[in-house]
Amino acid sequence: xxxxxxxxRPPSAAAPEDDARQIAGESRRELSDEALLDALxxxxxxxxxVLFARYGARVKTYLRHxxxxxxxxxxxxxxxxxxxxxxxxSGDRSSEFRVWVFRVAHNKAIDHMRRTRSGxxxxxxxxxxxxxxxxRQETHSQGPDAELARSELDRALEASxxxxxDAHREVFLLREREGLSYDDIGTxxxxxxKTVSTRIHRARLHLRELLRPYLGESx
Amino acid sequence: xSTRSTKCKHVRALLSAYIDRRLPAAEARAxxxxxxxxxxxxxxxxxxxxxxxxVRALPAxxxxxxxxxxxxxxxxxxxxxxxxxxxxxAAVLLLATGAALGYRQGKRSAAPAARGVAPMAVAVAxxxxxxxxxxxxxxxxxxxxxxxxxxxxxxxxxxVAAPDQRLDATAERPRSDVSPRAQLAAHLxxxxxxxxxxxxxxxxxxxxxxxxxxxxxPLLATQVRHFGLERWAAVRSDEGPRAVRDVAVLVQQxxxxxxxxxxxxxxxxxxxxLARPGIWSSALAAATPDGMTRFPSAVGVVVSQGGGVLPxxxxxxxxxxxxxxxxxxxxxxxxxxxxxxxxxIPSILAGSTAAxxxxxxxxxxxxxxxxxxxxxxxxxxxxxxxxxxxxxxGSRSISVLIERR
Numbered sequence: 094x095x096x097x098x099x100x101x102r103p104p105s106a107a108a109p110e111d112d113a114r115q116i117a118g119e120s121r122r123e124l125s126d127e128a129l130l131d132a133l134x135x136x137x138x139x140x141x142x143v144l145f146a147r148y149g150a151r152v153k154t155y156l157r158h159x160x161x162x163x164x165x166x167x168x169x170x171x172x173x174x175x176x177x178x179x180x181x182x183s184g185d186r187s188s189e190f191r192v193w194v195f196r197v198a199h200n201k202a203i204d205h206m207r208r209t210r211s212g213x214x215x216x217x218x219x220x221x222x223x224x225x226x227x228x229r230q231e232t233h234s235q236g237p238d239a240e241l242a243r244s245e246l247d248r249a250l251e252a253s254x255x256x257x258x259d260a261h262r263e264v265f266l267l268r269e270r271e272g273l274s275y276d277d278i279g280t281x282x283x284x285x286x287k288t289v290s291t292r293i294h295r296a297r298l299h300l301r302e303l304l305r306p307y308l309g310e311s312x
Numbered sequence: 313x314s315t316r317s318t319k320c321k322h323v324r325a326l327l328s329a330y331i332d333r334r335l336p337a338a339e340a341r342a343x344x345x346x347x348x349x350x351x352x353x354x355x356x357x358x359x360x361x362x363x364x365x366x367v368r369a370l371p372a373x374x375x376x377x378x379x380x381x382x383x384x385x386x387x388x389x390x391x392x393x394x395x396x397x398x399x400x401x402a403a404v405l406l407l408a409t410g411a412a413l414g415y416r417q418g419k420r421s422a423a424p425a426a427r428g429v430a431p432m433a434v435a436v437a438x439x440x441x442x443x444x445x446x447x448x449x450x451x452x453x454x455x456x457x458x459x460x461x462x463x464x465x466x467x468x469x470x471x472v473a474a475p476d477q478r479l480d481a482t483a484e485r486p487r488s489d490v491s492p493r494a495q496l497a498a499h500l501x502x503x504x505x506x507x508x509x510x511x512x513x514x515x516x517x518x519x520x521x522x523x524x525x526x527x528x529x530p531l532l533a534t535q536v537r538h539f540g541l542e543r544w545a546a547v548r549s550d551e552g553p554r555a556v557r558d559v560a561v562l563v564q565q566x567x568x569x570x571x572x573x574x575x576x577x578x579x580x581x582x583x584x585x586l587a588r589p590g591i592w593s594s595a596l597a598a599a600t601p602d603g604m605t606r607f608p609s610a611v612g613v614v615v616s617q618g619g620g621v622l623p624x625x626x627x628x629x630x631x632x633x634x635x636x637x638x639x640x641x642x643x644x645x646x647x648x649x650x651x652x653x654x655x656x657i658p659s660i661l662a663g664s665t666a667a668x669x670x671x672x673x674x675x676x677x678x679x680x681x682x683x684x685x686x687x688x689x690x691x692x693x694x695x696x697x698x699x700x701x702x703x704x705x706g707s708r709s710i711s712v713l714i715e716r717r
Contacts, residue, residue, distance in 0.1 A: 150372040294328035308359040
């Protein structure tokens with residue numbers, strides 16, 4: 094009934110890998126993020142592939158931890174990389190790319206949470222907030238991500254992370270998973286390095302308590 | 313004991329900064345010395361270090377590979393505009409083709425649901441449709457009367473008596489700037505028709521750009537679905553006008569191109585084909601030989617979107633609908649169960665205006681505002697819309713009843 098025309102790859106369209114090689118020579122993985130961003134700004138679209146390969150899953154994981162919804166995290170990740178596209182063309186390079194990309198992700202998460210948690214009608218808002226929190230905990234503790242392959246420790250860790258405050262969870266992940274400095278985290282969160290230090294300390298202590306069975310007792 | 317406990321407490325307060333090498337050298341040395349002597353604090357430090365190792369060992373989330381492809385496709389051009397523009401072109405084409413075909417079919421069979429301009433409203437609405445809601449509508453005594461249409465579209469009267477002249481009147485545009493609009497035009501053939509088409513594309517591009525990116529593909533898919541299947545098949549297989557078939561083929565090519573990895577050259581060539589002079593007017597003329605004079609608002613909107621400038625009022629109305637729908641999606645202002653009701657309004661009204669061809673979008677906004685919503689004891693929502701129609705021969709009432717079944 095419906096006969097779409099055959100999909101044909103244009104002969105002039107090079108495979109992504111070819112383009113990427115063209116961008117980066119034989120050592121595409123060795124290019125810095127900033128060099129890739131420059132290439133992207135100059136029209137080498139597949140530079141985004143490389144940046145996405147480096148940061149896509151990390152940004153999504155970070156966002157999923159923040160908002161507690163894997164599907165939304167994926168959508169927001171896409172928005173983050175759209176922003177990368179725009180940024181590559183605007184030439185606004187106020188900070189290191191890896192800091193910038195998480196700052197954009199942070200802002201997307203904040204916007205998202207404001208939208209989903211803005212309970213102007215208080216009862217509806219509270220209900221939504223409660224539902225979100227429950228959903229996040231379920232996602233972390235028994236959701237589809239928590240599959241057989243994931244160890245008990247991983248599940249416990251995910252569940253414990255979900256119990257931290259948003260700011261503490263974020264600061265802990267940025268420090269421990271992404272290896273960002275206090276100053277960089279402060280840039281992302283819009284606070285001082287001193288505040289970051291306090292938050293990391295509290296996040297660690299809280300997690301330490303929650304995961305005591307896995308980390309051993311101490312006096 | 314007390315001294316040791318105080319010392320331990322002090323060291324533990326510094327452990328996080330110590331692990332992250334944030335302590336001044338002297339303080340770090342003091343902590344190191346303490347850890348070498350105090351097994352408990354050393355255990356605590358080890359636990360915190362292990363905590364970091366645990367979280368670093370957590371697997372990263374899998375990410376849909378299609379996400380990478382979608383984002384990458386936006387990077388294949390020199391700017392992200394072309395893909396959006398292509399989507400806009402697809403939307404415009406789908407609208408125009410659907411309108412032409414809808415009119416043609418409606419004319420043949422007087423089917424209860426003429427398509428006309430309605431598909432755009434439905435297409436915009438469909439992207440956020442709720443599942444499982446069914447809506448009925450009853451519009452009495454309004455069939456077959458163009459006066460109904462004129463009542464429903466009292467002021468949507470684009471100047472379409474001479475569409476080509478109308479387009480000519482909008483031909484003036486700067487070409488020396490480097491605005492996105494100019495960039496878009498740069499990818500089109502260097503002829504006035506194409507440049508005017510780019511104006512229209514740009515207007516639609518703005519509309520698409522105002523939507524969340526995540527909705528672009530579903531929107532396109534919805535439109536294809538909406539216009540797809542039987543009506544497409546009918547045009548492709550029967551004696552449908554050649555010009556309409558041409559548009560249909562181009563739309564399909566565009567959709568295919570959007571599904572694949574598209575580069576700028578291909579997109580430019582495709583857009584050149586779409587901007588071919590006369591393609592719109594010939595398609596419409598073939599499908600609706602007398603449409604332009606009999607049903608000015610329906611055809612006028614189509615013509616203006618196909619080859620000229622989108623009327624400001626229609627554009628604003630579309631934007632409002634998009635915002636309204638987004639608000640619904642986000643649960644900000646409205647309750648979800650209005651979705652199905654909203655979606656049904658275009659088809660209800662289209663059903664009432666089969667002979668007239670269509671109604672214009674701005675009136676949907678006005679009409680929606682007039683719906684009186686009530687909720688019964690069981691929580692069922694019900695809407696009533698009463699329209700007083702004035703015609704040359706008098707006036708009459710039209711009622712629309714909207715409820716969940």
